[in-house]
Amino acid sequence: MRAARLFSGPELGAGAESFRDHRRRLGPAPAGSRNLIATLETSGLRGRGGGAFPVATKWRAVAKRSRGTAVVLANGAEGEPLSWKDRVLMAVRPHLVLDGAFMAASTVGATQVLLYLGEEHRAAAAAMSRALAERPEPERNIARLVASPNRYVAGEESAAVHFVNAGVATPTTVPPRPYERGVDGRATLVQNVESLAQVALAGRFGDEWYRSTGIDGQGTVLLSLSGAVAAPGVMEVEAGTTVGEAVAEAGGSSEPPRAVLLGGYFGTWIDASQAWAMPLETSRLKALGLSLGTGVVSILPDRACGVCETARMMQYLAGESAAQCGPCFFGLRALADACTGIAEGRSGPAELQRLQRWSSQVRGRGACRHPDGAVGFLQSALQVFWHEFQHHRAHGIQRVA
Ligand SMILES: Cc1cc2nc3c(=O)[nH]c(=O)nc-3n(C[C@H](O)[C@H](O)[C@H](O)COP(=O)(O)O)c2cc1C
Numbered sequence: 256m257r258a259a260r261l262f263s264g265p266e267l268g269a270g271a272e273s274f275r276d277h278r279r280r281l282g283p284a285p286a287g288s289r290n291l292i293a294t295l296e297t298s299g300l301r302g303r304g305g306g307a308f309p310v311a312t313k314w315r316a317v318a319k320r321s322r323g324t325a326v327v328l329a330n331g332a333e334g335e336p337l338s339w340k341d342r343v344l345m346a347v348r349p350h351l352v353l354d355g356a357f358m359a360a361s362t363v364g365a366t367q368v369l370l371y372l373g374e375e376h377r378a379a380a381a382a383m384s385r386a387l388a389e390r391p392e393p394e395r396n397i398a399r400l401v402a403s404p405n406r407y408v409a410g411e412e413s414a415a416v417h418f419v420n421a422g423v424a425t426p427t428t429v430p431p432r433p434y435e436r437g438v439d440g441r442a443t444l445v446q447n448v449e450s451l452a453q454v455a456l457a458g459r460f461g462d463e464w465y466r467s468t469g470i471d472g473q474g475t476v477l478l479s480l481s482g483a484v485a486a487p488g489v490m491e492v493e494a495g496t497t498v499g500e501a502v503a504e505a506g507g508s509s510e511p512p513r514a515v516l517l518g519g520y521f522g523t524w525i526d527a528s529q530a531w532a533m534p535l536e537t538s539r540l541k542a543l544g545l546s547l548g549t550g551v552v553s554i555l556p557d558r559a560c561g562v563c564e565t566a567r568m569m570q571y572l573a574g575e576s577a578a579q580c581g582p583c584f585f586g587l588r589a590l591a592d593a594c595t596g597i598a599e600g601r602s603g604p605a606e607l608q609r610l611q612r613w614s615s616q617v618r619g620r621g622a623c624r625h626p627d628g629a630v631g632f633l634q635s636a637l638q639v640f641w642h643e644f645q646h647h648r649a650h651g652i653q654r655v656a
């Protein structure tokens with residue numbers, strides 16, 4: 256069901272909430288402390304940038320290594336093509352993100368806050384820049400905006416750190432991970448902007464409050480709802496809201512659905528007959544072998560072609576490889592081309608089996624999760640659209656754009 260925590264307050268159409276209105280509505284943000292980490296731990300807050308990693312665990316790891324010189328990198332790169340919840344959040348509630356970032360900085364002992372925002376997300380960057388100018392001087396002095404390149408991998412945490420250090424937004428071979436050695440060799444807390452906004456509320460109102468809504472006390476989540484829905488857009492819902500309920504909140508389906516893509520380009524296709532009952536909550540989905548990813552729910556209409564759509568998306572993902580790891584660069588290119596060949600009916604009878612075999616060979620063989628995300632997505636497509644893949648291979652239907 257629709258909820259209003261991050262989006263409580265003025266109408267979203269009114270634009271960015273000012274610092275004065277934000278403070279009047281919510282009161283001052285509490286100072287960072289070890290108690291805050293305990294609160295985040297008992298609240299069960301997990302990251303919203305795709306990996307769903309427990310926030311408290313990461314903060315503790317950075318605080319341990321900080322020696323008072325850590326860095327907080329608020330990740331608002333949002334390179335995922337089907338997600339726009341982070342830029343909407345920053346455009347309307349920039350001070351929630353800033354509160355969370357500064358609370359993180361004082362808790363882990365950071366002397367620098369970097370607001371890493373997609374270079375093409377101008378409304379969000381303008382709102383964050385104006386909001387920063389409204390903050391007290393000590394906060395302004397330690398924070399700055401960094402414009403991230405418009406690439407899918409630029410938001411990966413080691414790529415973000417690499418970009419700040421050397422101007423190149425490609426993932427680095429890990430370890431050390433950013434929490435060990437990141438910006439300028441300092442322990443760096445990379446946290447998605449929605450995660451930080453959730454911190455701003457959980458830190459103010461406590462773990463009991465945080466757990467007072469959402470299935471299993473998991474609070475609220477931001478969704479980017481697209482495709483065959485009457486009113487596509489960004490929506491805040493209680494965790495555990497089903498796909499069907501979220502679609503109903505968005506005015507219902509605009510045409511009969513064929514499948515739902517959950518989690519974005521690294522996500523999973525689910526047949527529409529099963530998708531409607533899926534609970535939008537990380538642990539529940541994990542138990543089903545699924546992920547909420549960055550909160551993407553995209554409805555493929557029945558008249559659209561899942562094979563062509565998958566081929567197009569695989570071409571995009573292959574093109575977004577940072578070209579540093581052979582299995583990712585060559586493997587994804589081969590998979591994407593094979594997919595396109597099948598969609599266009601240019602492949603031999605064994606090509607589908609080959610596609611399945613290749614995809615398992617690519618998994619786990621890159622320095623970052625890019626190839627794993629891409630092949631997970633492809634494997635779900637082969638399951639859901641198996642008959643369509645066979646039909647395309649045999650007959651071809653159209654050229655893939
Ligand atoms: C290819 C790739 C792209 C990513 N892009 C983003 C992004 O745009 N924004 C983001 O917050 N996390 C992104 N991530 C996840 C980050 O690496 C990191 O886990 C996240 O920023 C941590 O924040 P969280 O724990 O609050 O989710 C990406 C990961 C991968 C593998």
Ligand code: SF4
Nearest residue numbers: 577579580583621623
């Ligand atoms: S796995 Fe792919 S995207 Fe990740 S670092 Fe290697 S080449 Fe780049």
